[in-house]
Amino acid sequence: MFDIPVKKVEIFEVGPRDGLQNEKEFIPTEKKLELIRLLRDAGCARIELTSFVHPKWVPQMADALEIIDHVDLSDGAEYNALIPNMKGFLRALETPLTQVVTIMSASESHNTKNLNMSVAESLEQMREINRIAREHNVKVRSYIGTAYGCPMEGNVPFEKVKDIALALEEAGSYEISLGDTTGMASPDQSFDIAYDLLKHLKHARLAVHFHQARGIEFANILASLQAGITIFDSAAGGLGGCPYAPGATGNIATETLVEMFDSMGIDTGIDREKIRKAAFYATSLSAYHRGTCS
Numbered sequence: 001m002f003d004i005p006v007k008k009v010e011i012f013e014v015g016p017r018d019g020l021q022n023e024k025e026f027i028p029t030e031k032k033l034e035l036i037r038l039l040r041d042a043g044c045a046r047i048e049l050t051s052f053v054h055p056k057w058v059p060q061m062a063d064a065l066e067i068i069d070h071v072d073l074s075d076g077a078e079y080n081a082l083i084p085n086m087k088g089f090l091r092a093l094e095t096p097l098t099q100v101v102t103i104m105s106a107s108e109s110h111n112t113k114n115l116n117m118s119v120a121e122s123l124e125q126m127r128e129i130n131r132i133a134r135e136h137n138v139k140v141r142s143y144i145g146t147a148y149g150c151p152m153e154g155n156v157p158f159e160k161v162k163d164i165a166l167a168l169e170e171a172g173s174y175e176i177s178l179g180d181t182t183g184m185a186s187p188d189q190s191f192d193i194a195y196d197l198l199k200h201l202k203h204a205r206l207a208v209h210f211h212q213a214r215g216i217e218f219a220n221i222l223a224s225l226q227a228g229i230t231i232f233d234s235a236a237g238g239l240g241g242c243p244y245a246p247g248a249t250g251n252i253a254t255e256t257l258v259e260m261f262d263s264m265g266i267d268t269g270i271d272r273e274k275i276r277k278a279a280f281y282a283t284s285l286s287a288y289h290r291g292t293c294s
Contacts, residue, residue: 005228008267010046011254012177012207012233013039015282016067017048017082018251019239021060027285029063033070038281039236042274044254046078048101052088068095080141084115089129093136100133102126102173103143106161107150110181114145123167130172142173143209148193149184158193165197169204176204177233180220183213183249187223194227207231212238212249218260221252232257236275237282255279 016036020027032050039047049071055062064081073079073096080099083089092100104122105111111119126142133140146153147161165176178193190208198206208224208231210217221232238253255275258268 003226004264004266005226006230006266008230008269009225009261010207010231011044011257011268011270012046012048012209012231013044013236013254014048014209014233014251015039015235015237015239015254015278017051017061019235019237019282020285021051021058022240023060023285023287025287026060026062029066029070031285032063032067035236035278035282035285036067036071038274038278040075040077042278043268043270044077044275044278045269046080048080048082051082051084052091053082053084054087064091065095068097073097083129085117086125086129089132093132093138098137099139099141100129101141101143102129103145104164105145105150105181106156106164107146107153109152110146110150113152119164123164123171126168126173127171134172140171140173141175141177142168143177143179144168145179145181147178148180148186148189149182151182151184158196161193162197162200165204165206166200169201173204175207175231176201177207177209177231179209180211180213180217183211183217185210185213185220186216187219190220191223191227194224194229198228205231207233209233210252211240212252217252218256221257221260235282236279237286238279239282239286253279 050064050067051061052064080101082101083092130140210220234254234257235251236254238250240251258270258275261268
């Protein structure tokens, strides 16, 4: 019999940022704001709104300041924005946001390709970002990408993931999310990494961030749940990348995740019907789901 260790979990909704960032055709700001409104109306209490990345690299996030300006940050939800580096963080500090999300990878190859820094350089920057964040009463959540494997390097040793997670915790990150960047994780690996890392973290909370992997992502969710994870990242509509781009699969779908947890008697705080409505709207914004992905 499957042992359900908890009766309540948290969903960290990444659709407005991670779900839309790869769309080539710019999505009007008002449509992004409507998606955020629908997600909030569905009960999503933790939402990643946008990213403070240079528009040259991610044109879809060029309206980050407008998004922040038009969202009611005092409505009781936790609103975050991704910051890939110190420049992005300093831009975020100019807004009323009280939480940001940093990102780095466990593999040298992916970290260099994605951030143009070594893992050691990223960690040093994370320490400085956390230091400044504390001075401004801003909380820092941190992603570790390629935590379950790298498309360029293959296996990523658990010790490396653990060392990075502990370094981020020491720097001050209050929550660490393990990213299965290209859907390489297996259920046994998902259990082992979560179970072992939870034993080492003293203060930081641990989350998981799975991408689509022909359905294996839901087995990974259950394995992580069994290991003690109660925080799960997802995107309404399963958005997050064109399947024609190698390794760039979409995120696990929030609406399906909510339905699965609900059927297990696990509370997410999210309304099933309303999150389906939000997911339908999210997919209407995607060129791939409209059949126009090139």
